[in-house]
Amino acid sequence: MHEIGVRHVAQIAGFSFNMDTLYMTWLAMAIVILIAILATRSLHVIPKGWQNVLEIIITGLQSQINATMGERGKLVAPLLISLFMFILTSNWLGMIPTLSSPTSDLNTTLGLALMIVCMVHVLGLYFKGFSYIKHFFQPFAPFVIINLIEELAKPITLAFRLFGNILAGEILIIILLMLVPIWMPIPSVVWLAFSLFVGGVQAFIFTMLSMAYLASAVKQDNH
Template identity: 45%
Template sequence: MGEGAQVVFHLFGIPVSETIVVTWVIMLALWIFAIFATRNPKTVPKGAQNVAELIIEAIIDLIESMMPNQGKKFLSFICTIALLIGVSNLVGIIPFVNNPTADLNTTMGIALIVLLVSNYYGLEENGFEHIKGFAEPTVLMMPINIIGELAKPVSLSFRLFGNVAGGGIAITIAAMFAPWIIPVPLMAWFDIFVGIIQAFIFTMLSIAYIAVARG
């Protein structure tokens, strides 16, 4: 695990970091998994289809716990966020591979997408009332309300980045100073546990922001 900021190569003069390369590989892997899971669906699922259906059902349940009967509408977006962050959090257990989510650029980018999407659906659901809501309870509160809205992606991104990067640093230090006390399998389990929990928290907060924006 690490910051993942090292430049790997340049594309048309633009530096491409390790974070971007690993993220591309993750996206490709998820795309291939989706193809295998849906190319020949069975009535009784097994293999990749079974895993995909378990993930989809879990995501729909999460969405509907905060937005009843809206699971299918928001499934694509929330599932994409959950899988991308989840795999990005876990890929660090592979030797010499850095977590994309240990790079603040990645977490901030995803958090900004959540901000834009939540406000889009707020406008879709409530129209001008969504914008008017920033001036409540009085127009004097508008600057504070706008700052509070902009603080959401900052909070989301730093929480995920801090936990993933901090966990990686803690595990690295433990491995250096006490490898005989904290065995590698235990460190890997901790890495997996933290990665799954942080993906779950980010996903839940994303759903919550959309739910609040829609009213």
Template identity: 35%
Template sequence: MGDNLDFGAQLYFKLFEVNGQPVYLTQTIVSTWLIMLGLILVAVILRVKMRKFKEVPETKLQTTVEMIVDMINNFTISSMGPAGKKFAGYYGPLLIYIAVCNLSGLIGIRPPTADFATTLAFALITFFMIHGFGIKSKGVGYFKGFLEPFPLLLPINIIGELATPVSLSFRLFGNILGGSIIMGLVYAMFPKIVVFLGIPAVLHGYFDVFAGALQAFIFVMLSMTFVSSAME
């Protein structure tokens, strides 16, 4: 039974080669595009519905949409200060996207965030935002921070900055993959009657719903904290 367990992303077929290295269409790519298409479809439908929105909400849909937007704006401002409101348009969709990716296991889709390539891409965006906005807000003086509290710590400070995307990506990746592995082992070990009784649903509630939403929140929260600290 254990021989049938495979927690890696499946390789469907080879797309092309780069310097002799094959590039495959993977399960992660398919899952990512399915989630993206679903979110885009929802966004298009909401955009059409928004044309009928009034200044004073008259429908539950408008009330819900405005409430979500206000929550995202308030969350961003509370984490990054008033000047950070401009980042709400990025961190809001990022939070929703990562949360949906983490929760996709509930409908039988392998979470794209269970692939390190996905979480590393998110973390690298944060890494470049940290230093990009840090330089934009402080100019050349931003690099003086690498010499504090004294110049001899320059190598350690550089290593610390390089560790940021590594820690961010591994935290999200490890938690989501760990939950997927545990649920796979549960289904493999217990008889079908246990599955039929819905006992694994309790574990899904923790590993998929609670942990998935929590890890999305933590990733976005840490990202906002790092960017705002670099801009201060």
């Protein structure tokens, strides 16, 4: 059973690396890649097994992307779908008592949030040019201060929402395993099922918020 919040830190070239987070991150990525391979190695007209699971996820997210972002959403669809799969897998890893979720480390969630916000500004400048910068000064020039504060708050709220919910779930599972006798598994099973649900919801919320932020940058003004 892992200790919540305790990380094995390695010092490399003057930088600190949370090894547990790195291991779990690579494990989550490997699982996502494995699922993709299993789902696509033998495609069927009528999907079944992993192909069916993956098609449900992709179709559902693709419809949300099209509705939110319009035609240009195709550019970031692979990123958003991969992001959802990675976060979902990462969240669920922490449900195993001997493992920890990469998303229970603020470094991971903040890194993901900063990636999305940076992409928002890069794509906004690419598609809209000067008009993208101009919108920070609307409706009046002094509003630039409020708009900049809002931009700074985006990665913070994205990161802390996901981090806080996943960390809380891990803590409560560990506490339940310590307090509930082994011959009374029902409370633990119920909470585990609820945590799986919360992990899925948090992955969906993070992806939807990322989609909304990216839509403001790529969506055509006449849509």
